[in-house]
Amino acid sequence: MRRRLINSTLAVVLVVIAVFGVSLVIVETRTISNSAQESVDSEALRLVSVIEAKVLEHERVDDGVLADQIGPDRFARIEIPGSPQVEVGQRPSGSVIRGTATGEQGERVTVEESRATVTREVGRSLMIIGAVALLAVVAAVLLAVRQANRLASPLTDLAETAERLGSGDPRPRHKRYGVPELDRVADVLDASAERIARMLTAERRLAADASHQLRTPLTALSMRLEEISATDDPETVKEEANVALTQVERLTDVVERLLTNARDPRTGSAVAFDLDEVVKQQIEEWRPAYRSAGRAVVCSGKQGMRAVGTPGAVAQVLAALIENSLMHGGGTVALRTRVTGNQAVIEVTDEGPGVPADLGARIFERTISGRNSTGIGLAVARDLAEADGGRLELLQQQPAVFALFLSRETRPRTEESERTVR
The missing domain is CATH 3.30.450.250 (Beta-Lactamase)
Structure with missing residues (x-):
């Protein structure tokens, strides 16, 4: 050229x-x-x-x-x-x-x-x-050489930028050349690089979230299948099979939720549901793991509350909090339900050392972890809560108290009793 x-x-x-x-x-x-x-x-x-x-x-x-x-x-x-x-x-x-x-x-x-x-x-x-x-x-030769360099060098840079995009390096260069037509091409390439970077980030995030969120249901399903293979009692086999089918349904729900969030994180299917059933299901699911660790998981609080959200997403949030307490906490893990204003609150706490002071403000950031874990669970839990219009907060660092806030379905007042389940 x-x-x-x-x-x-x-x-x-x-x-x-x-x-x-x-x-x-x-x-x-x-x-x-x-x-x-x-x-x-x-x-x-x-x-x-x-x-x-x-x-x-x-x-x-x-x-x-x-x-x-x-x-x-x-x-x-x-x-x-x-x-x-x-x-x-x-x-x-x-x-x-x-x-x-x-x-x-x-x-x-x-x-x-x-x-x-x-x-x-x-x-x-x-x-x-x-x-x-x-x-x-x-003078014409010198001017022609200068003009040729001024036009050819930017085109070479733009070709290198396009080649980098094709090779999987989506970093925008934000370099301009003072030529309107070439600057327009550079703008388009930078915008394309940013879109590709967002797409790659979303794909990596989906892969990380999927590996983390699917781990718990698969572990539970594996435990149920091991129980089935280790017993000859038809009733036990039937019971464990029913539980395994429940885990399969939950696994399917987790996959659908992950794909939905990957397409549009704001898309939700919030409905009114019985909060007690979700809490009970999580207690039953995690009790064997806590029993194996020589610990207990209990729940208490108001009964009969109905919250607005996605039951599967709420179950995943609670599972992330309970698993976090199992891995990083200590002693008994307590789930407590209460009401504040027009919101239903589920608090999860344990008797462990709590959240380090330097991690308190960043605990929900991705890759932030106090003990060499992935640092994804709490970040995913927060995203799931916000997708349903709720929020997940750290109310107290020592001992750690996490709270899930959900909108509460308004209905005529009924007698609600205090309960404790072990």
Whole structure:
């Protein structure tokens, strides 16, 4: 591209120089020739006037008297009636420029100058024109090289940017070149890079969320299948199979929820549901794991509340909090339901050391973890809660108290009893 730009610019300059240069040479040659002819004619008229004055004063007219009246490299021939012809200067050889003038007394003066003088003057003019043309060509080449670099370098950068996008590096460069058309292309590439970066981030996030969220249902399902394989009691097999089917349904719900959030995190299917059933289901699901760890999980609080949200998403949030307490907490884990205003609140606390002070404000950020875990669970739980119009907060750091706030379905007041389930 650089070569094409340089060649095209140089071709245009050469054409312009050829057209205007030739015209200028022709005009300059004619101008010099006409000027030389006018100078010779003027010389002849001046000599005529000088000779007339001398004739009228009866002075002698010879080459000695007129030698200093003509310019160098010129020849003059004076013809006076009744007097011999007078010649001044050396007669030029070859082609000459001739000027003639006649006086009132019949005097006749002929002035000649060699055309070589005009040729030398034309040659000097041609040299000047050629030098100017050469400077114009050099300037055109330099300008063409500069312009070619200015246009070709940005195109090379843009090609490299497009190649980086194709190779999976979506970082925008935010580099502009001062050329509106190229800057427009750069804007489009940067916008595409940002969109690709968001898509890649969403895909990685979906993969991380899926691996984390599917781990618990798969573990529970595996435990149920192990129970089935280890027993010969038909009733136990039937019971465990029913529980396994429940886990499969929950697994399906988790997958659908993950895909829904991947398409649009704001999309939810909030309905009014019995909060007690979700809490009970989580207690039953996690009790074997806590029993194996020599710990207990209990729940207490108001009974009969109905919240607005997605039961599967609420179950996943509670599962993340209970699992977090199992991994990082200590002692008994307590789930407590209560009412504040028009919201239903589920608090999850344990007797462990709590959340470190330096992690309190960042505990819900991705990759933030106090004990070499993935740091994804609480971030996903917060996103699930917000998708249903609720919120997940850390109310207390030591001991850790997490609270899930959900909108509460309003209905006529019924007697609600305090309960404790172990």
